[in-house]
Amino acid sequence: MSVPMVAAGRERKQPVFERYLNILGPLAMILALGVIMAIFEPRFFRITNIRIILQDAAIYMVLGMAMTLVITGAGIDLSIGSISALSAIVMAIFIKDLNVAVYVAMLLALIVGIGCGLVNGLIITLLRVPDLIATLSTDLVFRGLALVLAAGAVLQRFPEPIPAIGRGRILNDTIPIPIIIGVAVLLVGVFIYRYTPLGRYAIAIGGNRESAMLAGINVRRNKVYHYMLMGAAAALAGIMLTGRLNAVQATVAEGFALHTIAAVVVGGTVLFGGRGTMMGTLVGVILLSMVTNALVILRMAFFWQLVASGVIILASVAFYSYLERRGKGGSE
Amino acid sequence: MRGISKHFGGLQALKDVDLTLHAGELLAIVGDNGAGKSTLIKVLTGVYPPDGGSISLDGQPVRVPSRRASIDLGIDAVYQNLALVDYLTAPENVYLGNEIKRSVLGITVLDNRGMRKNAAEVLNERLGVALGNIDQMTFNLSGGQRQAVAIARALIQQKVRILILDEPTAALGPEEARRTLEVVQRLKGKDMGIIMISHQLEHVFELADRIMVMRRGRLAGVRTVAQTTRQEILGLIVGSISDYEADGGRSGASAPVAS
Ligand SMILES: Nc1ncnc2c1ncn2[C@@H]1O[C@H](COP(=O)(O)OP(=O)(O)OP(=O)(O)O)[C@@H](O)[C@H]1O
Numbered sequence: 001m002s003v004p005m006v007a008a009g010r011e012r013k014q015p016v017f018e019r020y021l022n023i024l025g026p027l028a029m030i031l032a033l034g035v036i037m038a039i040f041e042p043r044f045f046r047i048t049n050i051r052i053i054l055q056d057a058a059i060y061m062v063l064g065m066a067m068t069l070v071i072t073g074a075g076i077d078l079s080i081g082s083i084s085a086l087s088a089i090v091m092a093i094f095i096k097d098l099n100v101a102v103y104v105a106m107l108l109a110l111i112v113g114i115g116c117g118l119v120n121g122l123i124i125t126l127l128r129v130p131d132l133i134a135t136l137s138t139d140l141v142f143r144g145l146a147l148v149l150a151a152g153a154v155l156q157r158f159p160e161p162i163p164a165i166g167r168g169r170i171l172n173d174t175i176p177i178p179i180i181i182g183v184a185v186l187l188v189g190v191f192i193y194r195y196t197p198l199g200r201y202a203i204a205i206g207g208n209r210e211s212a213m214l215a216g217i218n219v220r221r222n223k224v225y226h227y228m229l230m231g232a233a234a235a236l237a238g239i240m241l242t243g244r245l246n247a248v249q250a251t252v253a254e255g256f257a258l259h260t261i262a263a264v265v266v267g268g269t270v271l272f273g274g275r276g277t278m279m280g281t282l283v284g285v286i287l288l289s290m291v292t293n294a295l296v297i298l299r300m301a302f303f304w305q306l307v308a309s310g311v312i313i314l315a316s317v318a319f320y321s322y323l324e325r326r327g328k329g330g331s332e
Numbered sequence: 333m334r335g336i337s338k339h340f341g342g343l344q345a346l347k348d349v350d351l352t353l354h355a356g357e358l359l360a361i362v363g364d365n366g367a368g369k370s371t372l373i374k375v376l377t378g379v380y381p382p383d384g385g386s387i388s389l390d391g392q393p394v395r396v397p398s399r400r401a402s403i404d405l406g407i408d409a410v411y412q413n414l415a416l417v418d419y420l421t422a423p424e425n426v427y428l429g430n431e432i433k434r435s436v437l438g439i440t441v442l443d444n445r446g447m448r449k450n451a452a453e454v455l456n457e458r459l460g461v462a463l464g465n466i467d468q469m470t471f472n473l474s475g476g477q478r479q480a481v482a483i484a485r486a487l488i489q490q491k492v493r494i495l496i497l498d499e500p501t502a503a504l505g506p507e508e509a510r511r512t513l514e515v516v517q518r519l520k521g522k523d524m525g526i527i528m529i530s531h532q533l534e535h536v537f538e539l540a541d542r543i544m545v546m547r548r549g550r551l552a553g554v555r556t557v558a559q560t561t562r563q564e565i566l567g568l569i570v571g572s573i574s575d576y577e578a579d580g581g582r583s584g585a586s587a588p589v590a591s
């Protein structure tokens with residue numbers, strides 16, 4: 001394919017470096033953070049601490065994978081924290097109060113998550129409520145349901161494999177199981193993005209909804225699938241969280257949605273849809289978890305974590321829109 | 333298509349329009365801006381549901397409730413706005429909605445390499461357009477290259493019976509327009525029927541077998557190219573000639589593929 005172009009002009013070969021800028025940006029920030037921590041607090045690099053960072057990141061990898069797909073398809077899901085809480089509470093009640101087998105209860109959690117996603121998808125596509133408003137509302141509904149079901153209780157001490165999923169380790173007690181789950185889910189995401197119609201159509205729907213429709217793509221059905229996958233991911237995240245704490249209550253996971261969306265955006269996925277990368281999300285997730293951890297280790301007050309996360313999100317998005325202007329010839 | 337009507341709010345975009353297409357012929361649709369040409373083909377391709385009227389294919393009545401349904405019936409279109417996705421590559425756009433799949437360990441996956449190879453072949457050999465780097469995003473392509481990608485979308489379809497081209501040369505320079513018309517010429521004459529919307533009468537007279545003129549959402553007249561003149565067509569377009577009832581096209585000798 002080295003034939004020269006007939007009508008050249010706007011075409012430029014993008015160097016590899018530029019193609020992967022969306023990953024290199026956050027990676028550079030990870031390095032910078034590493035240098036800072038090496039100077040101020042070498043304990044940051046202890047294996048136990050790195051494990052804590054990755055364990056925290058693992059949940060957001062699971063959520064980030066599905067959120068990357070949702071956002072690529074020009075959607076957004078603000079209800080995922082409540083879905084995680086609701087599915088975890090349902091699972092916990094079935095195990096603790098109803099003595100249902102643990103695997104059955106976990107399956108039920110997934111079904112609840114997928115069901116919540118289906119509800120979101122149908123509200124958005126059939127009632128034509130904008131994604132943001134729809135999931136903002138169902139966030140309240142799902143949270144309310146979780147509160148009602150749990151009735152203020154903290155449910156704890158769950159049978160295996162729930163604790164293992166949340167904080168177990170394999171290979172001589174070295175590698176945390178949640179990290180394996182998180183990475184595996186992201187790899188599935190890479191596969192979906194690159195090798196399935198679901199991923200391809202998400203890019204088309206988010207990039208140009210009308211073109212997608214004119215190509216015969218069932219836009220609504222695909223959007224519903226995105227939210228169902230998001231629901232399943234939120235349920236899995238809920239199980240992981242329950243396992244990590246070996247306890248659950250209805251108020252858990254409140255920050256999931258914003259943290260996940262932030263990680264996805266920091267990773268270079270465009271908030272308006274049409275473009276994204278799973279690997280970018282991986283890097284974004286790790287960066288945000290590192291920042292949170294670094295500030296804890298430095299004994300900074302909680303609000304500094306918020307400030308730092310906010311600054312990172314702003315810096316990334318400003319960086320991407322700078323690249324965008326330059327990439328398109330800078331003519332705006 | 334018989335008696336097709338369509339309104340958008342208070343605007344009557346189509347009123348009682350008939351369209352007949354014979355196998356192997358090229359029917360041109362001409363008419364002023366806003367005459368309803370694009371709307372008519374969007375009804376035919378299942379994008380807009382008509383308010384009234386019927387569509388039949390090979391004499392059988394058919395329903396075209398969705399774009400997918402029209403593709404499955406073998407009716408494909410290159411729309412006026414090209415309907416491409418900027419952040420997909422040319423091959424991804426060419427195969428969008430009709431991906432080639434293959435099975436790996438029992439899982440069905442997209443055959444990206446196969447699509448890339450075929451799309452490059454269609455673009456290079458059949459359309460004579462080189463893209464340089466075939467993996468670049470479509471927003472980097474020139475108007476002519478984008479047009480070629482849109483046309484390639486139709487060419488890779490297995491069983492296109494009716495191909496619709498909505499102003500295929502509008503965005504093109506003279507050289508690219510010429511090449512596109514050659515492609516249309518080559519497609520013609522297989523048993524595919526082609527509908528081409530165009531504002532350029534010289535292209536229409538060069539390629540078409542029959543010309544259908546639309547005016548303000550209505551059929552203004554249909555003429556066989558061999559038996560009409562540019563003056564007459566222009567007259568129908570601007571409304572100085574009108575024969576809404578007479579329809580030269582309906583008495584065609586061969587059986588209609590679609591009507
Ligand atoms: N989706 C829509 N909603 C509302 N009005 C529409 C829509 N699509 C077309 N119209 C209107 O219907 C009329 C016919 O438009 P159409 O696009 O079919 O014209 P056309 O003959 O293709 O014109 P052109 O030569 O400019 O492409 C116009 O008045 C247009 O504004």
Ligand SMILES: [Mg+2]
Binds near residue numbers: 370412498
């Ligand atoms: Mg038009």
